[in-house]
Amino acid sequence: xxxxxxxxxxxxxxxxxxxxxxxxxxxxxxxxxxxxxxxxxxxxxxxxxxxxxxxxxxxxxxxxxxxxxxxxxxxxxxxxxxxxxxxxxxxxxxxxxxxxxxxxxxxxxxxxxxxxxxxxxxxxxxxxxxxxxxxxxxxxxxxxxxxxxxxxxxxxxxxxxxxxxxxxxxxxxxxxxxxxxxxxxxxxxxxxxxxxxxxxxxxxxxxxxxxxxxxxxxxxxxxxxxxxxxx
Amino acid sequence: xxxxxxxxxxxxxxxxxxxxxxxxxxxxxxxxxxxxxxxxxxxxxxxxxxxxxxxxxxxxxxxxxxxxxxxxxxxxxxxxxxxxxxxxxxxxxxxxxxxxxxxxxxxxxxxxxxxxxxxxxxxxxxxxxxxxxxxxxxxxxxxxxxxxxxxxxxxxxxxxxxxxxxxxxxxxxxxxxxxxxxxxxxxxxxxxxxxxxxxxxxxxxxxxxxxxxxxxxxxxxxxxxxxxxxx
Amino acid sequence: xxxxxxxxxxxxxxxxxxxxxxxxxxxxxxxxxxxxxxxxxxxxxxxxxxxxxxxxxxxxxxxxxxxxxxxxxxxxxxxxxxxxxxxxxxxxxxxxxxxxxxxxxxxxxxxxxxxxxxxxxxxxxxxxxxxxxxxxxxxxxxxxxxxxxxxxxxxxxxxxxxxxxxxxxxxxxxxxxxxxxxxxxxxxxxxxxxxxxxxxxxxxxxxxxxxxxxxxxxxxxxxxxxxxxxx
Amino acid sequence: xxxxxxxxxxxxxxxxxxxxxxxxxxxxxxxxxxxxxxxxxxxxxxxxxxxxxxxxxxxxxxxxxxxxxxxxxxxxxxxxxxxxxxxxxxxxxxxxxxxxxxxxxxxxxxxxxxxxxxxxxxxxxxxxxxxxxxxxxxxxxxxxxxxxxxxxxxxxxxxxxxxxxxxxxxxxxxxxxxxxxxxxxxxxxxxxxxxxxxxxxxxxxxxxxxxxxxxxxxxxxxxxxxxxxxx
Numbered sequence: 008x009x010x011x012x013x014x015x016x017x018x019x020x021x022x023x024x025x026x027x028x029x030x031x032x033x034x035x036x037x038x039x040x041x042x043x044x045x046x047x048x049x050x051x052x053x054x055x056x057x058x059x060x061x062x063x064x065x066x067x068x069x070x071x072x073x074x075x076x077x078x079x080x081x082x083x084x085x086x087x088x089x090x091x092x093x094x095x096x097x098x099x100x101x102x103x104x105x106x107x108x109x110x111x112x113x114x115x116x117x118x119x120x121x122x123x124x125x126x127x128x129x130x131x132x133x134x135x136x137x138x139x140x141x142x143x144x145x146x147x148x149x150x151x152x153x154x155x156x157x158x159x160x161x162x163x164x165x166x167x168x169x170x171x172x173x174x175x176x177x178x179x180x181x182x183x184x185x186x187x188x189x190x191x192x193x194x195x196x197x198x199x200x201x202x203x204x205x206x207x208x209x210x211x212x213x214x215x216x217x218x219x220x221x222x223x224x225x226x227x228x229x230x231x232x233x234x235x236x237x238x
Numbered sequence: 239x240x241x242x243x244x245x246x247x248x249x250x251x252x253x254x255x256x257x258x259x260x261x262x263x264x265x266x267x268x269x270x271x272x273x274x275x276x277x278x279x280x281x282x283x284x285x286x287x288x289x290x291x292x293x294x295x296x297x298x299x300x301x302x303x304x305x306x307x308x309x310x311x312x313x314x315x316x317x318x319x320x321x322x323x324x325x326x327x328x329x330x331x332x333x334x335x336x337x338x339x340x341x342x343x344x345x346x347x348x349x350x351x352x353x354x355x356x357x358x359x360x361x362x363x364x365x366x367x368x369x370x371x372x373x374x375x376x377x378x379x380x381x382x383x384x385x386x387x388x389x390x391x392x393x394x395x396x397x398x399x400x401x402x403x404x405x406x407x408x409x410x411x412x413x414x415x416x417x418x419x420x421x422x423x424x425x426x427x428x429x430x431x432x433x434x435x436x437x438x439x440x441x442x443x444x445x446x447x448x449x450x451x452x453x454x455x456x457x458x459x460x461x462x463x464x465x466x467x468x469x
Numbered sequence: 470x471x472x473x474x475x476x477x478x479x480x481x482x483x484x485x486x487x488x489x490x491x492x493x494x495x496x497x498x499x500x501x502x503x504x505x506x507x508x509x510x511x512x513x514x515x516x517x518x519x520x521x522x523x524x525x526x527x528x529x530x531x532x533x534x535x536x537x538x539x540x541x542x543x544x545x546x547x548x549x550x551x552x553x554x555x556x557x558x559x560x561x562x563x564x565x566x567x568x569x570x571x572x573x574x575x576x577x578x579x580x581x582x583x584x585x586x587x588x589x590x591x592x593x594x595x596x597x598x599x600x601x602x603x604x605x606x607x608x609x610x611x612x613x614x615x616x617x618x619x620x621x622x623x624x625x626x627x628x629x630x631x632x633x634x635x636x637x638x639x640x641x642x643x644x645x646x647x648x649x650x651x652x653x654x655x656x657x658x659x660x661x662x663x664x665x666x667x668x669x670x671x672x673x674x675x676x677x678x679x680x681x682x683x684x685x686x687x688x689x690x691x692x693x694x695x696x697x698x699x700x
Numbered sequence: 701x702x703x704x705x706x707x708x709x710x711x712x713x714x715x716x717x718x719x720x721x722x723x724x725x726x727x728x729x730x731x732x733x734x735x736x737x738x739x740x741x742x743x744x745x746x747x748x749x750x751x752x753x754x755x756x757x758x759x760x761x762x763x764x765x766x767x768x769x770x771x772x773x774x775x776x777x778x779x780x781x782x783x784x785x786x787x788x789x790x791x792x793x794x795x796x797x798x799x800x801x802x803x804x805x806x807x808x809x810x811x812x813x814x815x816x817x818x819x820x821x822x823x824x825x826x827x828x829x830x831x832x833x834x835x836x837x838x839x840x841x842x843x844x845x846x847x848x849x850x851x852x853x854x855x856x857x858x859x860x861x862x863x864x865x866x867x868x869x870x871x872x873x874x875x876x877x878x879x880x881x882x883x884x885x886x887x888x889x890x891x892x893x894x895x896x897x898x899x900x901x902x903x904x905x906x907x908x909x910x911x912x913x914x915x916x917x918x919x920x921x922x923x924x925x926x927x928x929x930x931x
Contacts, residue, residue, distance in 0.1 A: 031426060031427070031430050032423065032427075033468075034355070051469065052467060052468055052469060053467065053468030053469050054469065079466065079468075079469055082459060082466055082467045104354075104355045104430075106433055106434055107437060109353060109355060109434050110437035110438045110440075110441055111441055112353065113352040113353040113438040113445060114441035114442035114445045115442065116441060116442055121806040122802060122805065122806040122870050122871060122872070123797075123870065123871045123872065124727070124797045124802060124872065138449055139452075141449070141451040144452055144455050145455070148455050148459070177353050177354065177448050177449070177452060178353060178354045178452075179353070179354065179355065195724060195725070196724070196725075199797075199799065202799055203799055203802050203803050203806060204806075205437060205440060205441055206799065206800065206803035206898060207803045207807050208441070209440065209803075209898060209902065210807035210809060210898055210901070211807035211808065214806060214807045214808065215808070217870050218831055218834070218870070220834040220837040221831065221832075221870060221871075224838070235745075235772065235775055236746060236775045237726075237745055237746025237772075238744065238745060238746050238747065262657060262658070262661050263654065263657070263658075265586070283697075283698060283699055283700060284698065284699025284700050309700060310697065310700055313697055313698045335585075335661075337661065337664055337668065338668060340586060340665050341665050341668035341669045341671075341672055342672055343584065344583040344584040344665060344676060345669050345672035345673035345676045346673065346676065346677070347673055369680055370683075372682040376686070379690070408583070408584050408585065408679050408680070409585045409683075410584070410585065410586065436672055439672070440671065493888060493889070493892050494885065494888070494889075495930075496817070514928075514929060514930055515929065541928065541930075544928055544929045566816075566892075568892065568895055568899065569899060571815060571817060571896050572896050572902075572903055573903055574815065575814040575815040575896060576900050576903035576904035576907045577904065577907065577908070578903060578904055600911055600914065601914075603911070603913040606913040606914055606917050607913060607917070610917050639814070639815050639816065639910050639911070639914060640816045641815070641816065667899060667903055670903070671902065
């Protein structure tokens, strides 16, 4: 089987989504890229998770063209392609409609940084990109979704290598990472942070954002030059 | 065994309800119709899911009369019969008391279309029919429930082939589809959309409805003439 | 083994509590009575569910005295005994600290009848007894808890054969029934109704109570002389 | 294998965290101490639960120095060490980011004592220590977290042998006990009490705290000289 490595990686990462409670039916997809070949493997569209296999993954190039595969690729494939093409340090992308993260996207609010669970992964509020202009929607919608994500990062001067998640307003979350497995991990973290933030505001509508010293410390102990979190 | 096809279809669809977390005990029922025979198979009343079998399904005609079966059919059988009789394109109906959809029904509110998870399945708010008039309740209640559902669709000029779900005010949801399996799918989608919408309002009480361009795009990519969602 | 029937019944009913998600650790207990002997079997105190057996149940008389058993009976035993002694038509009692029902008890509010899920089981709001007077608490607390429950029913002119559940203010729910299995069923129904009612108010703070005609119809179809719900 | 007893105890207690739904990925850690040796065993940092074994636990002394172990210990190890050194009656400590307890920590509120589920375990509101001063954060952060916890107890005149849990503001909960298993039990109790308290306020924003007579009675029946709760 050709492209075996990314097929296997994409398959295993996709299968994590239902196990982590992040998807209902087929409402999610993961891709895994091989930069040396300029290709990625992605879940086929509308196929139930229990019928997936490495062989059913579809191979796509960074311009969004199908290279190999009998099944139609995920309808979000063009969004993945755009992000791989422009964000050259990522090798995995995940899209879900997980309940709490999607609720924040529908509420069109950034998720405020309320605690260290958030700060262990991000130093900023998790951004919510505004809904797209009608002209973008009516055109090549999924392709433009990729630009909507990149534009939001550009406007806010965020680095996609540091902040590996976003909410697309009225839609749902996207996450990414150096591997497909890391992108899935980020989706699960985002869902938990989203639920905690909603409950935090329910318990205290005036809850303050995390203080700067704690943001800095938690980020550095996990990601800084002297990181001591994890092996 | 006679009517084996619809017995099997109804049995399998009913068994999905507890797996999808949509029912407590026996609080739900699914039916599967065979239009060529003018009959449907429905769950017997009050029998636990783990004691069901294809043979225990009850066969009913579209006037609500029992054609075959030793057990009493679901108490909601007349509602199913009325809908099959008048909505001639459906072959499966589901009734549950799933928690979040039922909460919206009890709140007597339509579920606003807040995001693309909703728009992938409906272009309109999910309708909540008002509670029935006392005269309808005191008469043939379940039979009248079918008309309450159809009247709500008629008044709002909704097409049951496009919108496959409704909340009955103070009661609970009904869903339907071209197959029993599709009707079950719709019940699970409705429950998730109901939960997301509640959390959306909790996170932002002023959350706007989804913009028209997004409603149109998500519907068309899944249901339009050039649909590219699913296989 | 003596008293085998009620030991077995109490054991099986107790084991349903963790399966139904109604208890954390040992925070719940079920008893099963044999009226001909004037005895009931109850869970021992503080023993994890996975270490229970029919033989570990403790046999108690309706005055609360231990008749047989090496283990200490549930700390709520006196409440069970009082209820069996005065409410002569019940043969099973359940006490849990299930999350949503307990939240209503802590909020010291009756659960309003908002829909048919509630009406299928009760024609009235689920009563919340006020917290006990200090003198009752400082005396024989669990014994007095039984009277607090009965006093609440007497003051509101409720019949324990029709309403099989109560919240004890600041504490948690008790349910009962003609069998221990029915009492467990009632605990699960109560927990679901409690969650639905909380969400109903979150979705619509002005949600109206269920109209009388629906209360009457749903009760009669399940419990009236011409009941047609269940087999 | 040396230190087998505390390795085994720490391993088993750590494995309870995912089973009780208290952790996502590796967001939690348990330690088990042997006072006669002045050592404790703690989970290694960032290792998934399904890859843990007694042998992978790291052995640490009460000054926070690693005595045995190839893996890096949990990043929270210094907090554990400080608490073991100063609170000489505890032999187990747990740290999690469980959703509801963490939401209260992020809201920077004590959890009010609203009912008997809480009173069975604590006679006071569950304390939330304020976020640390910047100078403490910028120094030896995890070491200072231990002092932040102890300072909160000292200021409020709480006894760590009676109140076995705390929220660290903006961060998450810590619990402890005479054994690692008891500390895990306390983490699960705290999470349930946190969820119940949030829902209590949602159902009744003016819910009163539990009356003193009930606080005293529930505490005494479980912990007093004449305790009769549990075996």
